[in-house]
Amino acid sequence: MESPTKEPLMRRPGPLRATFSALCANLVGIGLARFAYSPLIPALVNEGWFEASAAAYLGAANLAGYLAGALSARFLAHRFGAATALRAMPALIAVSFLVCAQPQPFIWFFVWRFLSGMAGGVIMVLAATLALPHVPESRRGLAGGLIFMGVGLGAVISAALLPPLLARGLPFTWITLGVICTGFTLAAWNGWPDDKVPASAGAAPVPRDPRLRALMLVYGLNAFGLVPHMVFLADYVARGLSQGIERGALVWLLFGLGASIGPVVLGRLGDRFGFGVTLRGALVAQAVVVALTSTTSEVGWLALAGFIMGGFCPGVVPVALGRVRELLPGDHAGQRAAWSRTTAAFALGQAGGAYGLAWLFSQGGGYGPLFLAGAAALVLGLVVELAVRPRRSEASEPA
Template sequence: MTIASLQSQRFKVLLAGVFSQILCIGVARFAYTPLLPVMQQQSWIGDADGGWLAALNYAGYMLGAVLAASIRSIYLKDTLFRIGLVLAVLTTAGMALTEHFWLWAGLRFLAGLSSSGSMLLASGLILHWLIQHQQRGELGIHFAGVGIGIVVAALAVELMLGLSLNWQAQWWGFSALGAALLVPAWRWLPRPVKPVSGAGTAPQAPAKPPSRTFMRLMLPAYFCAGYGYVISATFIVTIVEREPLLAGAGNWTFALVGLAAAPAVMLWDLVARRIGYLGALSVAMWIQVVGIVLPAITSSLAGVLFSAVLYGGTFLGCVSLVLTMAGRLYPSSPAKLMGQMTLAYGAAQIFAPALTGMLAEASGNYRLGLWLAGGFVAVGALFLMWLRKVDQTAQRLDVEAKALKVA
């Protein structure tokens, strides 16, 4: 394969990941966020019900993380990834066919299962292809698809509202969009092939399993990050729309979240090169705390838009940094650590939306839920700062030990 054809193939592989993210995350998962206030206005659904549906979506995502972590065969991962693409389209269309809570719950659960395919299985497949073809193993462009998907979801709802389409017609619109996205996502990611005997393939870097201390601090830190992420991801449009002075700005705020998220993943890759993955994660989470709690402090449009930029510019960066770090620690089987990390991240996402929805229904607003989310992320940032200090101490002791051996 020539250098030009390899670069062209690399571009298509990364674009396949982007399209899969727009489909499985932007459409199957995040279309629910801008559609929630529309469904609340036009159907029976309330705050607590909306929170439970979101929780079940993340429960499906968590099950997908368990499956991704347990599967060793690259060929089975590829098959399940493609099943996830189809499932994303079908579950989106299914939302328009019923108003029964438990049918909605099942559909949101399966949609979450499909979204884990594009986030974890596709990440592993793309990393596998990049490493196999001696390309830089970074996932910034792949995860930019999440931000683009958020923008697509927000603008699509705004457009369909302008056409006076009801909530059911909007779900049908999203399912048609999903069907179009499925084609390049399916075709442009090559199926894994067995290496030809004697062919020159890139040597696999040895795995560097993290220490027990690393995992004991990293997992609760990522759990806290998951709690903070899911509240704004689920309720930001509803929160904005309920402010009398901000009515009509909810979808535009959500679109701004996506616009900030899309390039942020590549920016955080650059930051990580300078200060390390743990340092970049700590900085991102402290910024995210501000982004989460700002809507609880101010209802001004400027404050809410600034919150959207801070939140959008950090939440996806955190995910990308953690999953890329997992790929570097386990280059031959990145889904192993990706799955463990995502379990921690997803565990918080199961109960956090349900709790926040119930608090909002009881109090009439989401302020307490936002403060609670910001507090969780702050605790997670403290765990990371502690972990970074432990890691730096371990590295210093390792250098000193090697120096003594040389002496």
């Protein structure tokens, strides 16, 4: 009696169900796999699991894995199907937390942080592009914002839970995060639509358009500019300013709250003013905030900056995706191919920034130069974006 109604729902979930699954995947793949680690750094150092520089390199390992995932996502979708890949990757992240629940050599943590980052990269490329075609065109901007809001929700969950979890020890914390990832993985499991075009998605070339190439460079530079707040902010407050893990987690909570609303706000701004214009405004605002962060040790300002940059961290993702759709209207295969390459550029900027800034930090220069480097990357991205002349009034064209 029930099977005739359940089977179609499993094969063809509605737009809301598909959006929810993509939100859960981003919550696990980025919100927890990446952002739960940043407030863990002070505890890892204080408990003697790793030196500060090694803990920073482990954060960079996740970003290097993200690059690998972004590059391999289309192959995995072509080989196994996007829905299958999107079920496997969050499960891999859950395992990565569980197997790091005891002190282990650096290489053990490095491999699992790399794998969790790889899974996040696959999720970033595939989740939205699988779910959004099943959403009515008029609601795709909002749906994209909701999907990437999962990143911020994961950061909020980790920031809110980590202080009481850490009070019970690092092993308990890692295990609990793994269990939470498992729960969201199961919540998303039956909500993925069937992917009808894995072969064409894997074979489609990236369209040759200088504006797309410029977007990839700008997106990569924007990623570099996000790294100081994304990796070092909580540690700066907790250890650099001697405010303690609880204050660092509070600042990180504000970062997560910003990340929860940023994608929706910026997605709607893109719908209203055009994604090219929104991208330029975002670059200006980020450059100002990151530059000012390098000049102060006032915790109140750092909390505000964390909230703002938290909004931009996942918020630039629907903006960049919308920009791809602006440049390739109606070409869904081209959009998926271009988005995969654009995500890889973002991952390369993050990984390069993370390793470069981790090295800079290991030289003993403190936190200020890290934020200055991030601001410089954002300014350079703005210069590149302004140097590419838009065609006609494309900024006002619908995505």
